[in-house]
Amino acid sequence: MEEGELFPSAVTYIYLLSSLKELGEVPGVLERMERNGCTINNDVYNLVLRLYMEWDDQGGVRKTWEEMKRNGWGPDRRSYTIMVHGHCDKGRTKDASRYFKEMILKGIVPEPRTEKLLNSMNIQLKERTGQKRTEGETTNL
Secondary structure, eight states: OOTTOOOOOHHHHHHHHHTOOOGGGHHHHHHHHHHTTOOOOHHHHHHHHHHHHHTTOHHHHHHHHHHHHHTTOOOOHHHHHHHHHHHHHTTOHHHHHHHHHHHHHTTOOOOHHHHHHHHHHHHHHHHHHHHHHHHHHHHHO
């Protein structure tokens, strides 16, 4: 390295990733990050996970989740929170419940907002299920 040369830090790449508008840009930024000697840590993985979830790119979500596990950076409480809230936001309540249960089984204590979300989701599901039965019973009469 020559005197006066500056290289971006992980924080720089986190800001850069946060500003991305297209999912196709993520791999290039991550490659550049590694090429410049920055480690892809749990903060970066969780940010990428959140971006892919927001863009509803389930392939990117799965790839990031597996890569995070393989490299020993998670999943952690934040990762599960991203998955539960992301799937709920997209209407995939079964997936949200699955990640919530997995988190609990691993002994990870959920954030209070995640517990509230799941409780609310379960109440809504019970209400819908109850309404469907009532409607079904009414039409049978």
